[in-house]
Amino acid sequence: MMFPTLRRPPEWLLLLMPAFFVIAAVILMPLVFSLYSSFTPYRLTKPDTLWKWIGTANYQKILTDGKFWAAFGRTILFLTIVLNLELLLGLAIALMISRVTRGQRTLRTILMFPMMFSPILVGFQFKFIFNDNIGLVNNALQSLGFTNAAAPWLVDAKLAMFSIMFAEIWMSTSIFAVLLLAGLFAMPQDPLEAAKVDGCTPWQSFRHITLPFLTPFIFIALTIRSLDVARAYDVVQIMTGGGPARRTELVWTLMSRTGYVDARMGIANAMGYVSILLSILFTLYFFRKLSAARAAIGMSD
Amino acid sequence: MTAVTLSGIVKRYGGLLAVAGVSLDIRDGEFVVLVGPSGCGKSTTLRMIAGLEEISEGEVLIGDRVVNALPPRERNVSMVFQNYALYPHMTVRENLGFSLKIAGADAATVAAAVDDAAAILALGDLLERRPAQLSGGQRQRVAMGRAIVRRPDVFLFDEPLSNLDAKLRSQMRVEIKKLHQKFGSTVVYVTHDQVEAMTLADRIVLMRDGVVVQVGTPLELFDFPADAFVATFIGSPPMNLVDGVVGEGDGGGEVIFADSSRLPVPVSARGGVSAGRRVLFGFRADSLMPRGHSVREEGDVVSLRLAVNLTEPLGTETLLFTEVGGAEVQGKMFNPRPVVAGEVLDFCLLLDRCHLFDAETSAAIRV
């Protein structure tokens, strides 16, 4: 035949089509556009600037910008500390709850509480609680007589970082705890019993049996979590807005300020791309770890 | 009339040839069992009849319609799955009535058919339950009920009993047989269990590696296995096979074994082999019996003195493990008495019930 015959596309492709289509329209297209505009000096106030190609000037500018690198470094530090603590605390909470005999369901339900909070609500909540004047924390400290001064929870550089990390951890530890708890419940008991018979100490059986079994669950949690790392933006934006004086500036707050307050869309989009790459790298990394962990305990199909 | 005809059907999964050209004529009302080791393509064959797998090559006819291109619902077949595949969100009643409801039958017809099927399978008390509330055996009955409600042209079974314990399995075997006698529909039944095949089948189709090895009635396969594979697959314990070479000798010649012992060529192959051919000498356990504990000692019989290595008492008979021609074989003692390991007994081997297979092709040698 001279002409290739037009074949009906396979069913799986038809089924995936709507998903591809909507994602292409709403996410891919804007991303392409923002990639393009990151090579222009685009300012919202001067639409013409969209058509001026300036090559990688924006990227050069942000990559040589101390403020950007400070925010970038702070973001990495923030994520590293927060994710590790969330994982550790989540594991500890899951272990504690799994050993409870009565009221376990209630505890698990309470545990899911922070998962339903809007990040912006979490931000407001902790902005309120850490408020130096009327916040719960300072009020309590003062009333209990620990101090008369008002600790500047959201103003001092270190304390402010602590506060936003606390809020972030409060919001996201649940997902780790809940998933790891599910992992603990799914765990077969015979290997643990065998280990006990073989004379393992509780720590040894945790280290060599429980933990390896939990590994895929840990990576599920990390993967799901990594899809959403930028949620921290909402929290930080509300609590400190990156301030005061950039003391809590993260990539996301810097980008939104550059874009919306300074209206410098081109350069903001360049920053956006850095943040997108950051998220994607996190996600890809954990996905790979997840596949490896699944393969290691023979769960993949 | 709903005969089922397979002509040269083939199923490929990428490079893998799961079914490699199966041809079969299943008569109307016949109970055909596809049997073979797991992975030999039985289920795939059945699923091609059902319309659940596309047919790579060849044709399937139900009645006189070629059904290759028809979806399952237009083939008027019903199927019982190994794990029953009951609809978990429906009650037993709804499960049973589902196919009729889909077909647009009115409520009264559905109710009548469901009650009828429930009566046949004694499901009356379970109708309002959901599958999760049933035991394995009950689920199995519901699955059967679902299959009979529609009075299909052809019943397909894919290992329907393999998730049941031994006792339930033999009960259900009887029930399936009764159902077949009652309805007289055509049945294609897949199992890997040769006992099920022997007890249920009008005709057995024995498969291996995607091809049919032998087709015949249970007794044909038992008494005249086409090759060594059939001989070991059908019957329990499997047929004893001893490696040997045909030697010169008076009469029909004899088979010389690795340990230089020899036995006459079996009656069935006498005159059909020439000296020097490498063969497998086969006989079933119940053809090798200690004298005084046998079913027959006259006729074409050879006597052997053999030491018993191990015994397995089964009640009405005892399996004796011993050696013939350097290979471990099993014999059977009827009306058993206690035997200790190491005891030497006089055995008789029924030569007219022995078989000879070619060692290379494993095909049966018969004259």
Add this chain to the structure above:
Amino acid sequence: MTAARAREKTRAERTHRRRRLALRLLHFAGLFVTMCVICLPGLWIVLNSFRPSVEILAKPPDWTPSFTLEHYRAMFGGAGEGGVPVFRYFRNSLVISLSSTVIAILIGMSGGYAFARYRFRAKNAYFVGLMLFRAVPGVALSLPLFIIFARVGIIDTHFGLILVYVAMNVPFTIWLTDGFFRQIPRELREAAEIDGCTKWQAFWRVEFPTARAGVASAAIFAFLTSWNEFALASQLTRSAESKTLPVGLLDFTAEFTINWGGMCALAVLMIVPALVLTFLVQKHLISGLTFGGVKG
């Protein structure tokens, strides 16, 4: 046995018992502190929504309990008295979240089904690729979306936000529904087809009802994401026509002052529907997350 040995044994037993008691106390204390940390902030918000403003702002702090509905009255009083049009926001949130959830579930379910039931080349790559789109930070997306939506003229409309939330929720819905459909044995649909169903009927009458609980929890997830989303909504909405509750929360903040009491009342309004929905499906939620993830 000598007396000394016996004494030693009882001493060993006693230290053992003591250690177990200490562990149990530690366990209990750990749980107690954890639960306090989880519950207190939310409780604080609820309590403050019932406290008069003067008391919230009192210095030194006033711990005596008192009760007022002033914030709720002001909130539901509407825009008239300098208040916030909460009803409008609530309705916007509801309409946007519900419609985007329904659409995302339909699209996501179809995709999840494709992953669960079909074999095709580079399946895993497609899957991860889709998930990566979920990973794109909302803030980063909001910049170009803002420009494009302004061009197309769907900024500050329900439609615009619904569209965004559908795209945002589809990947994760695919993840979840893939997991749920995989838990359903293939034979179920085959049995349905043999019983006379078309493919379409087999899905809607057998597979979908079987996965119903799972689909419901995927829907809750999508709903919560839309209900709680802020980064995009804050840029893509302008007026009471389309502002959602999270954006509305900002209405309680002025340049230098924050109406804490009013904010708390709105927060309660936001969290109650989310709470109710989540508790309804929490069991399936967890099984969906882990199954979809574990049985890759």
